Amino acid sequence: MQLPSFLWLWKIAAWSMGLSLMAYLLLALTGFGMWRMRHSLSIPSFLLFAGGRWATRSLWVKLHLIMGVSMVSLVLLLLAIGIIGTLGHFGSLGHSSHLWAGLMVVGLVLLSAFSATQIRVRKPWARPLHITLNTVLFVGFAWVSLTGWSVVQKYLP
Ligand code: HEM
Ligand code: HEM
Structure with missing residues (x-):
């Protein structure tokens, strides 16, 4: 396989990562x-772009969910590109710590999405878990x- 023939695949990876x-x-x-x-705290003015005075919490939850689903899809796309590209080029996986970084990010994102589905009044652990997972995810994104x-x-x- 010619090396530059894979460049387009890594370009998609870079764009998906930016998104x-x-x-x-x-x-x-x-x-x-x-x-x-x-x-019931005031919303900082730089956040008011999403709705101005008519912004409601349920609107923000909707926006948050749409973006959450998009992020999960992008990360799964990146996983597929990484595995297909690496198998196509080397015929095997595990050529650097990037594999572990990638698996960590995918795991954290899926756990975060799962914890989000559990957020409700009777499950007080779900919201702090969701926030903690997403804080660790920041480190995962930097590593990957x-x-x-x-x-x-x-x-x-
Ligand atoms: C994996 C995709 C994600 C999904 C599907 C998702 C979904 C949700 C849902 C359903 C809630 C509960 C909303 C409610 O109270 O009714 C929530 C809360 C929250 N999410 Fe996410 N979320 C995701 C990723 C993230 C990320 C990456 C961050 C931060 C970097 C984040 C930060 C928060 C915070 C701070 C809350 C709590 C808000 C509050 O205390 O009222 N979420 N999320
Ligand atoms: C959430 C983000 C990402 C995930 C989940 C992910 C996942 C993976 C996985 C699982 C592999 C196989 C690694 C192996 O077996 O050694 C891989 C390979 C690769 N990924 Fe990613 N990746 C992500 C982001 C990126 C980014 C931002 C780039 C840079 C543009 C990138 C470029 C590559 C390249 C060049 C390979 C081939 C590995 C090699 O030649 O050793 N990936 N990716």
Whole structure:
């Protein structure tokens, strides 16, 4: 297999990663906004873009959910690209710590989505779990980006 023929695949990976990081940022902002609203605190003006005075908590939960589903899909797409690309090129997996970083991110994102489905009044552990998982996810995203960037160098002409 010619090396540069795989470059387009890693370009999709880089773009999907950019969108994932954007989704993460918007999830953090809407999550913070939802938290402020739940405690009847004022919403910082830089967050009022999403609805102005008619912003309600349920609207923000909807936006948060749409972005959450998008982020889960993007991360699963990245996993598929990584595995298909690596198998196509080497015929085997496990060529660097990027594999472990990738698996950690996928695991955390799925656990975060699962914990989100459990958030309700009678399950007081679900919300703190969701927030903790997403904080650790930040480190996971940093690790997978750095290791991904370093393995992608091998494919550059
Ligand atoms: C994996 C995708 C995600 C899904 C499906 C998701 C979904 C949800 C849901 C359903 C809730 C409960 C909303 C309610 O109170 O009714 C919630 C709360 C929350 N989420 Fe997420 N979320 C995701 C990712 C994230 C990320 C990446 C962050 C932060 C970086 C985040 C931060 C928060 C916060 C802070 C709350 C609590 C808000 C409050 O205290 O009122 N979420 N999320
Ligand atoms: C959530 C994000 C990501 C996930 C879940 C993910 C997942 C994976 C997985 C599981 C592999 C197989 C690794 C192996 O078996 O050694 C892989 C390979 C690869 N990924 Fe990612 N990846 C992500 C982000 C990125 C990013 C941002 C880039 C850079 C543009 C990237 C570039 C690559 C490259 C070049 C390989 C081939 C590995 C090699 O040649 O050693 N990935 N990815």
